[in-house]
Amino acid sequence: MDRKNGPAVSFDGIAKSFDGGATFAVKPLSLEIAGGSFVALVGESGSGKSTLLKMINRLVDPSTGTVAIAATPVDDQTSSDLRRHIGYVFQNIGLFPHMSVAENIMIIPRLGDGRIVNAVPDLLELVGLPGDVADRLPSELSGGQQQRVGVARALAGEPGLMLMDEPFGALDPVTRDQLGETYRALHDRLGLTTIMVTHDMAEALLIADRILVMSEGRVAADGTPEALLAGEGGAEANALIAVPKGQMAKLRQLEARS
Ligand SMILES: Nc1ncnc2c1ncn2[C@@H]1O[C@H](COP(=O)(O)OP(=O)(O)OP(=O)(O)O)[C@@H](O)[C@H]1O
Known part of the structure; x- marks a missing residue:
């Protein structure tokens, strides 16, 4: 980015x-x-x-x-x-529970041109999460990891x-x-x-x-x-x-x- x-x-x-x-x-x-x-x-x-x-x-x-x-x-x-x-992050960020981490991150750019699909691994790395969380559901992450995903999602629209x-x-x-x-x-x-x-x-x-x-x-x-x-x-x-x-x-x- x-x-x-x-x-x-x-x-x-x-x-x-x-x-x-x-x-x-x-x-x-x-x-x-x-x-x-x-x-x-x-x-x-x-x-x-x-x-x-x-x-x-x-x-x-x-x-x-x-x-x-x-x-x-x-x-x-x-x-x-x-x-x-504008990126917006708030307490208990509210990830969509039925979507994977990657889908949660991609939800914002889908409004735009979809370029971000390739950037999910980069975004996870930026916020200090291992790449293998991409396919997990939010319920399989700790609260801290979920907030990191929230930050990644907010950054996805650059x-x-x-x-x-x-x-x-x-x-x-x-x-x-x-x-x-x-x-x-x-x-x-x-x-x-x-x-x-x-x-x-x-x-x-x-x-x-x-x-x-x-x-x-x-x-x-x-x-x-x-x-x-x-x-x-x-x-x-x-x-x-x-x-x-x-x-x-x-x-x-x-x-x-x-
Ligand atoms: N949608 C709303 N309708 C009516 N009053 C509101 C609304 N949002 C905030 N207020 C009132 O405005 C004042 C300021 O609230 P605000 O949420 O901005 O404070 P804050 O400093 O962020 O508080 P906190 O740290 O508790 O979140 C409070 O008296 C609150 O009750």
Whole structure:
């Protein structure tokens, strides 16, 4: 698969209310995401992370404002055309249970020109799966392997932009860590733009170039992992970072005692 130059994504005055304007899941915001960057959206449950993400691939229509990908507004094209160029991975990816792994991966490009048929082995290799899983059913794979197939399926349409909503949230910590590392390497190798929602600040700090901390529908902090770790993100960011920092300090104490 060729290296892409992932597109920039811009939000211009974007906001979303699900109740006719009484409350806002996402309050008006404007920001630019650079092409090729890896951005994590972090924040408490209900802070608006998924809503913001879903306004990019039009799973949610904004109440006001515009989202543009590579300077083209997303509502200039049909949602199916738009989604063909965007990879989307979410928790418990939902593979089709009666189809083999290869068929599950091929389902997306079948919308297009079918070129991908030959690429199944390449896609499996990219996501760190052995070629012999191609003929298995999803039920014959572990949860981590199924999520890897989900990533392969999302990459099958050769997108420049990947949207990920808690992609590794349901996995055990070791698998989660491994898959995060595999995916970050893929992001770099393919030159993707990735926007990933996660609850886990430690995961965001380790994987992303830039972290947007969301709180009550606003972006409360916006910075690099280094800047947020240095305490430059303000109260909301510091509260989220205090959790992994506190755990690390306790582990160090335990280690020193043993
Ligand atoms: N389809 C919907 N209809 C009505 N309200 C919604 C809908 N989707 C989200 N909301 C509300 O919008 C707010 C933000 O939800 P959102 O899913 O974006 O938060 P989140 O930060 O992704 O949360 P979580 O981490 O729990 O997934 C919440 O109050 C939620 O109840």
